[in-house]
Amino acid sequence: MRKVRLADVAAVAGVSMKTVSNVVHDYPHVTPEMRRKVQQAIDELGYKPNLTARRLATGKTGMIALAIPEIDHPYFSELSRYIAEEASARGYRVLVEQTLSNPAAERAVLNDREAGVVDGVIFHPVSMNSMEVARLKRDVPVVLLGESTMPVTADHVMIDNVVAAQEGVAHLLAQGRRRIAFLGVVEGDVTGSTDQRLLGYQQGLVDARMPLDPRLILSVTDFTPEESARAVREALEAGLGLDGLVCRDDRFATGALYALRTAGVRVPEDVAVVGWDDTELGRWATPTLTSIAPDKRELAATALQLLGERIDGYQGIGRHRIVSHSLIVRESAPVAAAVLSS
Amino acid sequence: MRKVRLADVAAVAGVSMKTVSNVVHDYPHVTPEMRRKVQQAIDELGYKPNLTARRLATGKTGMIALAIPEIDHPYFSELSRYIAEEASARGYRVLVEQTLSNPAAERAVLNDREAGVVDGVIFHPVSMNSMEVARLKRDVPVVLLGESTMPVTADHVMIDNVVAAQEGVAHLLAQGRRRIAFLGVVEGDVTGSTDQRLLGYQQGLVDARMPLDPRLILSVTDFTPEESARAVREALEAGLGLDGLVCRDDRFATGALYALRTAGVRVPEDVAVVGWDDTELGRWATPTLTSIAPDKRELAATALQLLGERIDGYQGIGRHRIVSHSLIVRESAPVAAAVLSS
DNA sequence: GACCGAGCTTACAGCGCTGTAAAAAAACTG
DNA sequence: CAGTTTTTTTACAGCGCTGTAAGCTCGGTC
Structure with a gap:
C-alpha cells in the first residue's frame, strides 16, 4: 500500500x-x-x-523536550509523568533527553546543533549554573527547573528550598531533637540546590537559637543511596550523638535508613529522618519516610504554562515562579505525640 | 536574527x-x-x-516512540533509561508515550492518526492481547515488550517468565518453605504476563511434588502497593499459614513487606518474599528484596536491534527473543544458610 | 436584472532540505 | 595534446502540507 x-x-x-x-x-x-x-x-x-510535512509548512513541531539528569531517578520519573500528562493535555508530545549530569550533554540541550526538532525545552540542569545557561541559550524557548539562581533569558520554576528546609528542621526541633544533621553536600554540585537546602537547615537552627556544628553537615561524593549510607555510617562511628537528620533527597534518606538500620539505630526513636521529594521510594520505606514534598503537579503545570507562553511569542525577561510544597509526615519523623506514645 | x-x-x-x-x-x-x-x-x-525539512526530504525521522503504561513505575523508568541510552547510541531519539494502561491510548499507539512522527515503536501493551495488536498494527515497525503471546506481524522481546517463576519457587522451597503463596493475579490483566508467572509458580510446586492450594493464589484489583498490602493482610487474617511469597512485581512485594511488617510478621524468618523486576524499590526495601531480575539492558539492546532491522527494511515474520534473567538474592529470601544463622 | 457581500473553494508559492542526473573540472592515457 | 575516465560540483525537482490571495457561488437588495 x-x-x-x-x-x-x-x-x-x-x-x-x-x-x-x-x-x-x-x-x-x-x-x-x-x-x-x-x-x-x-x-x-x-x-x-504526514506530520513532518505539516511541521515544515507551519514551523511548529508540537513537541517539547524534557531534559533531566536521569529518567529512573524516582523524583525525575515522577516529575516526568506529570510533565507528560500536562503536555499531552496541551497537545504537546514529549521528547525525553537524558543528560546523565554530563556537562557536554547538558550543553547540547541548549546549544542544539539542529533546529526544528522541538518548540521548547524544559530543562533541569545539574552541572551548569545560570550564567552558563544564559550564555549558551540560543533561540529555543527554555524553562528551567531546579534550584539554580535566576537567569535573565529563561523562565524558571522551583520551590522555596530555604523555607522548606527550615520547616523540616522545625519539625524535628518540635519533637525535641537537638542534634540535627544535614545530609548531604554533594561534591561538584554547582546548581545551588543543595546550598539553598543547607542554608535553610542552618537558618532553621539559628531561628531556634540552636548551635551550628559543622560536623553535622555530612558530605557525599555522588547522588547514590550507597554513598549516603556510607556517610551516615561514618557519622555514627564518629559519635556525633545525632538524633535528627534532614536529607537533601529521598534517595539519600533511603541510604540513611539503611545505614541506621544496619547499625542498630532505631528510627524514629533514636534518630528521626526527613527526606526530600516525596517519592515512592520513601512512601514504602521502612519506616515510611517523612518528606518535604514539592507539588510536582503544580510544578509541571507551571513549567508548561510558562513554556507555552514563550512558544506563543512572549519575549519578556525571565520569569521566576515559586510553587508550593508541604511536609508529608510519616513514621520516620512523626509528630511529637506519636513519638511519645511509641 | x-x-x-x-x-x-x-x-x-x-x-x-x-x-x-x-x-x-x-x-x-x-x-x-x-x-x-x-x-x-x-x-x-x-x-x-532544520531537522524537519531534512525529515521531509529523507522520509526518516530518527525518532522512535516508547509506549509504556506508566513512566514512573520503577520497572518502566529503569527500562526507559536503558532504552534511551541504547537508542542514543544508535542515533535515535526517544519519544515517550504514556498509555496509563488505557485501551484507547494503547490503540492510538498502533493505529496512529498521523504518519511521519517516528520511524518505529517499542510498545509494552497492557490492555491488549497479541491478536488485537496484529489487527491494529499498520505501517510502522513495532517491537513488543512484555509477556503477550507471539504475534505474527511484530517482533517481541521478553524473558522466560515460566522458568523464572519456577526458579523463584525453587529458591523458597530450598529454604524449607512449604506454604508458598503467589501475589497476585490482577483483575482485567489480559496480557498473559501474570498468567505465565502464575503458571511457573504452579509448575515449580508441582516439580517438587507439593500440593497446590488455590487459597494461596492472592488476587488484587490493580497494580498498586496499597492493593497488594490489602491482599496480604487478608491472607494473614485468613490464617493460611503461609511461609513464602512469590510476587508478580516489586511493587506488589513492597506492599507485601509493608503489610507483613505492620502485622508483626517477620521477613524472612516467618515469611520469605521474592519480588520481580529488581527495581530500586526492592534494592532499598527493609528487608532488602530478593527479586527476579530481567536483564533490562539486554532487553533494551535486543528491542532496539530488532526495531532497527525493521526500520532498515526487514519484512519477515514476527521474531521472538528471550533475554536472560537471574535471581538476585537479598535479605527477604536469603539462601538457606543465612536463614539458619539468623 | 445588475450589483453586492458573505461564504466557500481553489491555485499555487513556499517551508528547507536531499536525491538524481548531468555538467564541469581534474586526472590519466597513450 | 586530444581522448577518456574519474572526481567534484551544480541545478532542480520533489518530499507533503499550509497560508495567502484570488476566484467562484448564491441569496439578498434596490
Missing part, C-alpha cells in the same frame, strides 16, 4: 487539496456535502496526514 | 546548496578548500540544519 497523500484524497474527492486540508482541520466554513465527500475519500484511502 | 537557511550559506560561500549539504554531512568527495570555505560561512552565519 503506497503512501496516500493529501493530493490523492483531493483527486478522489474531486476537490482541491486545501479543501481536504480544511476538512482534516475541522475548519468551520466547509459545506456539509463537501465535508462528507472528502471524509469518504479519506476513509476509503486510509489517509493519514 | 532571522533563520539561516542552507541557501544563505551557499550564497555566502559562493557554492551550491548541495555542496553545503555535503559539507554538513561530511560527504567524502569535497575538496579541502571548498570544505573550509563552506565551514567558514556556516560558522559565520551560525547555520543550523
Whole structure:
C-alpha cells in the first residue's frame, strides 16, 4: 500500500487539496456535502496526514523536550509523568533527553546543533549554573527547573528550598531533637540546590537559637543511596550523638535508613529522618519516610504554562515562579505525640 | 536574527546548496578548500540544519516512540533509561508515550492518526492481547515488550517468565518453605504476563511434588502497593499459614513487606518474599528484596536491534527473543544458610 | 436584472532540505 | 595534446502540507 497523500484524497474527492486540508482541520466554513465527500475519500484511502510535512509548512513541531539528569531517578520519573500528562493535555508530545549530569550533554540541550526538532525545552540542569545557561541559550524557548539562581533569558520554576528546609528542621526541633544533621553536600554540585537546602537547615537552627556544628553537615561524593549510607555510617562511628537528620533527597534518606538500620539505630526513636521529594521510594520505606514534598503537579503545570507562553511569542525577561510544597509526615519523623506514645 | 537557511550559506560561500549539504554531512568527495570555505560561512552565519525539512526530504525521522503504561513505575523508568541510552547510541531519539494502561491510548499507539512522527515503536501493551495488536498494527515497525503471546506481524522481546517463576519457587522451597503463596493475579490483566508467572509458580510446586492450594493464589484489583498490602493482610487474617511469597512485581512485594511488617510478621524468618523486576524499590526495601531480575539492558539492546532491522527494511515474520534473567538474592529470601544463622 | 457581500473553494508559492542526473573540472592515457 | 575516465560540483525537482490571495457561488437588495 503506497503512501496516500493529501493530493490523492483531493483527486478522489474531486476537490482541491486545501479543501481536504480544511476538512482534516475541522475548519468551520466547509459545506456539509463537501465535508462528507472528502471524509469518504479519506476513509476509503486510509489517509493519514504526514506530520513532518505539516511541521515544515507551519514551523511548529508540537513537541517539547524534557531534559533531566536521569529518567529512573524516582523524583525525575515522577516529575516526568506529570510533565507528560500536562503536555499531552496541551497537545504537546514529549521528547525525553537524558543528560546523565554530563556537562557536554547538558550543553547540547541548549546549544542544539539542529533546529526544528522541538518548540521548547524544559530543562533541569545539574552541572551548569545560570550564567552558563544564559550564555549558551540560543533561540529555543527554555524553562528551567531546579534550584539554580535566576537567569535573565529563561523562565524558571522551583520551590522555596530555604523555607522548606527550615520547616523540616522545625519539625524535628518540635519533637525535641537537638542534634540535627544535614545530609548531604554533594561534591561538584554547582546548581545551588543543595546550598539553598543547607542554608535553610542552618537558618532553621539559628531561628531556634540552636548551635551550628559543622560536623553535622555530612558530605557525599555522588547522588547514590550507597554513598549516603556510607556517610551516615561514618557519622555514627564518629559519635556525633545525632538524633535528627534532614536529607537533601529521598534517595539519600533511603541510604540513611539503611545505614541506621544496619547499625542498630532505631528510627524514629533514636534518630528521626526527613527526606526530600516525596517519592515512592520513601512512601514504602521502612519506616515510611517523612518528606518535604514539592507539588510536582503544580510544578509541571507551571513549567508548561510558562513554556507555552514563550512558544506563543512572549519575549519578556525571565520569569521566576515559586510553587508550593508541604511536609508529608510519616513514621520516620512523626509528630511529637506519636513519638511519645511509641 | 532571522533563520539561516542552507541557501544563505551557499550564497555566502559562493557554492551550491548541495555542496553545503555535503559539507554538513561530511560527504567524502569535497575538496579541502571548498570544505573550509563552506565551514567558514556556516560558522559565520551560525547555520543550523532544520531537522524537519531534512525529515521531509529523507522520509526518516530518527525518532522512535516508547509506549509504556506508566513512566514512573520503577520497572518502566529503569527500562526507559536503558532504552534511551541504547537508542542514543544508535542515533535515535526517544519519544515517550504514556498509555496509563488505557485501551484507547494503547490503540492510538498502533493505529496512529498521523504518519511521519517516528520511524518505529517499542510498545509494552497492557490492555491488549497479541491478536488485537496484529489487527491494529499498520505501517510502522513495532517491537513488543512484555509477556503477550507471539504475534505474527511484530517482533517481541521478553524473558522466560515460566522458568523464572519456577526458579523463584525453587529458591523458597530450598529454604524449607512449604506454604508458598503467589501475589497476585490482577483483575482485567489480559496480557498473559501474570498468567505465565502464575503458571511457573504452579509448575515449580508441582516439580517438587507439593500440593497446590488455590487459597494461596492472592488476587488484587490493580497494580498498586496499597492493593497488594490489602491482599496480604487478608491472607494473614485468613490464617493460611503461609511461609513464602512469590510476587508478580516489586511493587506488589513492597506492599507485601509493608503489610507483613505492620502485622508483626517477620521477613524472612516467618515469611520469605521474592519480588520481580529488581527495581530500586526492592534494592532499598527493609528487608532488602530478593527479586527476579530481567536483564533490562539486554532487553533494551535486543528491542532496539530488532526495531532497527525493521526500520532498515526487514519484512519477515514476527521474531521472538528471550533475554536472560537471574535471581538476585537479598535479605527477604536469603539462601538457606543465612536463614539458619539468623 | 445588475450589483453586492458573505461564504466557500481553489491555485499555487513556499517551508528547507536531499536525491538524481548531468555538467564541469581534474586526472590519466597513450 | 586530444581522448577518456574519474572526481567534484551544480541545478532542480520533489518530499507533503499550509497560508495567502484570488476566484467562484448564491441569496439578498434596490
